Amino acid sequence: MSNYNIKHIEEYYQLYRKSVNEPELFWEEIAEEHFLWQKKWDKVLSWDFRKPEIKWFEGAKLNITENCLDRHLINKGDKTAILFEPNNPTEEAVHITYNELHERVCKMANVLKDRGLNKGDRVCLYLPMIPELVISMLACARIGVVHSVVFAGFSSLALATRINDSECKMVVTSDGSYRGSKTIDLKGIVDVALKECSCVKDVLVVNRVGSEIKMIPGRDHWLEPLMSKASSVCTAEIMDAEDPLFILYTSGSTGKPKGMLHTIAGYMVYVAYTFKNVFQYKENDIYWCSADIGWITGHSYITYGPLANGATSVLFEGVPSYPGYGRFWEVIQKHKVTQFYTAPTAIRALAREDVSYVEKYDLSSLKVLGTVGEPINEEAWHWYDDCIGKNKSPIVDTFFQTETGGIMLTPIPYITPTKPTYATLPFIGVQPALMDEKGNELIGNQVEGRLCIKYPWPSIARTIWGDHERYKATYFSAFDNKYFTGDGALRDEVGYYRITGRVDDVIIVSGHNLGTAPIEDVINEHPDVAESAIVGYPHHIKGNALYSYITLKSINRDQNIVRKEINQLITERIGPISKLEKIQFTNGLPKTRSGKIMRRILRKIAHNESNDLGDISTLLNPEVVEDIIGNKLV
Ligand code: WT7
Secondary structure (H helix, E strand, O other), X not given: OOOOOOOOHHHHHHHHHHHHHOHHHHHHHHHHHXXXXXXXXXXXXXXXXXXXXXXXXXXXXXXXHHHHOHHHHHHHOOOEEEEEEOOOOXXXXXXXXXXXXXXXXXXXXXXXXXXXXXXXOEEEEOOOOOHHHHHHHHHHHHHOOEEEEOOOOOOHHHXXXXXXXOOOOEEEEEOOEEEOOEEEOHHHHHHHHHOXXXXXXXXXXXXXXXXXXXXXXXOEEEHHHHHHHOOOOOOOOOEEOOOEEEEEEEOOOOOOOEEEEEEHHHHHHHHHHHHHHHOOOXXXXXXXXXXXXXXXXXXHHHHHHHHHOOOXXXXXXXXXXXXXXXXXXXXXXXXXXXXXXXXXXXXXXXHOOOOHHHHOOOOOOOOEEEEEOOOOOHHHHHHHHHHHOOOOOOEEEEEOOOOOOOOOEOOOOOOOOOOOOXXXXXXXXXXXXXXXXXXXXXXXXXXXXXXXXXXXXXXXXXXXXXXHHHHHHHHOOOOOOOEEEEEEEEEOOOOOEEEEEEHHHEEEEOOEEEEHHHHHHHHHHOOOEXXXXXXXXXXXXXXXXXXXXEEEOOOOOOHHHHHHHHHHHHXXXXXXXXXXXXXXXXXXXXXXXXXXXXXXXXXXHHOOOHXXXXXXXXXXXXXXXXXXXXXOOO
């Protein structure tokens, strides 16, 4: 019997050793005992990182929706699968049980079949955070159709590029979407995008906001009437383990977005097993991940991971600041949320606001807090720990990527002692390696290098859609026979990992290798600083110097004194070499829709290339860019 739920640190180490010494046996036991297969595999793993080619559970037959839905119906048909919390708190929350979800997925699968979709076809899902998004993903998976979810904040141009790249035959969207106090015309964005997409034959439209929209006869269909006519019986298509499950686009450092392709069985096994352990999920827990399903976090840890465990997953349509800055905390109190998983950027934004927004609410249901997506700075970590977790809920700082499918580095709550800003230890089955620039593996502790993974884990993306060469070049060419994450990391004296940031953000100043993340961490420690970003710019003596963009919490102190204090702090913590040459105070930093600071734009501005910023329309806050350009320091 394999142990599915890790309970002690000794057990973690024992399972970890087994997963490294006998990986095939380890994963075979997990797969065998905790999932539903139509046929077992012939071979657990075959792989070659040099080709690259990776196959898990080859020969096995299954359907992921039978694992996420059908098998739960006997014992927990009436349990809430999706707990939908609408954007507007005056609209009632909706509990969708496993029985109901199963029925709606089957109906929608029949709608897709009736529109002529077949196994292997691609469908683009451009939807807000509403139940129909989860239903559409599962309906695709039910009949072997590959979904490509595009975050509903992307522009029509970005949407068209993604639809065309994977030649989607259908788009599922809604008339509009709610985002805080705003209503966004999603269907209008789709209409513009589709002028460039001849591959799309049908558009299914969810009625979410009840706005007047144009429906093109023959192409556009309201979903509701089709659903009410559809049969609720839909036999799951029997799929091969390595058949595609979904494509999810992620931006590369250059060029067009990369359509990461994930396949069924390995992805299912890994995200289900990580979900269970990283959140220590127990039967009556109410789990909430506030990420958008448009990102990998939402795919793995709102939809597939929780549902494969028969969990209750909160689906939140809104934003942290609407109708007030207490919205997250209100939702936690209202639904007695036990696990809360969010992004450091959200934590920093909310930590800027008065603590009275938090103190109004009873957060005592919380057992585990999580962060993901970027390094969390020490100050934000402590605020999360003190104000939200009341020092009683361990924080899991989880590191992973669109490409890795599931969480790679993380503490196990109540088991791994946490350390602020550290993702701590590799998850079971993950074999990290830190590499130096010459390609040698750094052995032992207290080393810093480039983070690679030496051995396949079940949920690694298998290719980039339509471009296997780029997959090889991006992830398997920098270091021989290893997957390269693109991140830098250090391993401390006890073997804990800390992500130091993308290595493409490294700046060489006077021959010294400076990562932006550790310097930003120090800047953010200054009590007046809300957020910061550093880029390099050419300097006549040092080669490069540091240009910083800093958002202050309040602007009532003398800015030059604050500048001096920040550089003093850096000198203290890192050394004078990391001192900032230029400090520009800004009203905000340009961010992607997922909350990542767009250093590329800041770098161009610092390089006096602000006339060449490219398309900034996909930013979360394009308006800050002009202000930053206008106040650029010379
Ligand atoms: C990149 C992947 C993983 C879900 C959302 C982002 C950074 C992710 C952490 C973390 C420090 C992190 C890395 C990684 N990142 N998690 N816990 N600590 N950095 O997915 O858009 O594919 O981005 O996000 O730089 O490579 P993504």
